[in-house]
Amino acid sequence: MALWWIGNVVLLVVIAPVVVFLLYGVLDAARNVRRALDDIAEVGTMMVADLEPVTELVETDRYVSKTTEGLGRYGAALDEIL
């Protein structure tokens, strides 16, 4: 019976606080992960908005190609004029 009481005391005084301490550590880490992920999601959303004009690069490429063709014709004309 004495050993049983000692076991009860150990359960209430040692094991239960250790379990609570460990679980609180896991919960704190999970909350930190969630905060970091919220920040990452916010930055990712802003990056997507910043990348909107990137698709216009294809149009820029087309304009540069046309400009290069025009420059070639202009150069050929200059070559004949000068």
Place this chain on the structure above:
Amino acid sequence: MSTAALVTIIAAVVVVLVLAGFLLTIARVLAGVNRTLGAVVGAVGTIASKTQPVDSAVRSIDGNLATAKEGLSALLEKKVGADAAAQLVASVDPLAQAPPEEDPRSEPFAQPSDLAPSPPVPGRSAPSIRLRDDSEP
């Protein structure tokens, strides 16, 4: 039932309740993490698809501009000669006039409208360069 057994049962129930409460809270937080990760993965996929044409477009632009530069440089050298062409380019190119110890890439990007007109090189301004006659031997 003895008092010791009753205390044991109560302690075990308390420990189980505490465990369940913490685990439920952790599960709820991890569910939120899962939802946020889904949003992050979606954003990363969008970023990847939006930046996909950058490589080919920039290479194409670079190739076109290099072709134009080579053509214009060849025309200029043909008309005024290599030395005069180099001087002319140096007189109108602000980057070519930068001191050699400065790295132009470290300078902040300047819009073309912000660039001050280049001062003419004394005695080497563009009008002083005589065009070479193709008919000359």
